[in-house]
Amino acid sequence: QVQLVESGGGSVQPGGSLRLSCVVSGLSAETDVIGWYRQAPGKQREGVSCISGSDVSWYRPSVKGRFVISRDNAKNTIYLQMNGLIAEDSAIYYCARLRAVRLCMFPTADDWGQGIQVSVSS
Secondary structure, X not given: OOEEEEEOXXXXXXXXXXXXXXXXXXXXXXXXXXXXXXXXXXXXOEEEEEEOOOOOEEEOHHHOOOEEEEEEHHHOEEEEEEOOOOHHHOEEEEEEEEOOHHHHHOOOOOEEOOOEEEEEOO
């Protein structure tokens, strides 16, 4: 049974930071591709950032330079450090398992977490 559990969401002001965590089970963060997706009200789900077991990563252009994805293989955990948050980052963020990093730009994946809210407002 594959499970992905997100944590670390919340509310911040523009320019603030948050770190999301995704603990995975039933698979290995060291060998599987894990990614972060998000969906805002009235918008389609979109890939944010993904990382492979060999540290190949992909970032949505709008978050490059602001977000950093990383892994802790011993804890089977994937992190998304989000800096310089803006209102457009507000969404429900989902952790997911993919088949390849190159698929991160598409709104589909094999397994999904429950999602966690990120709100950025003044």
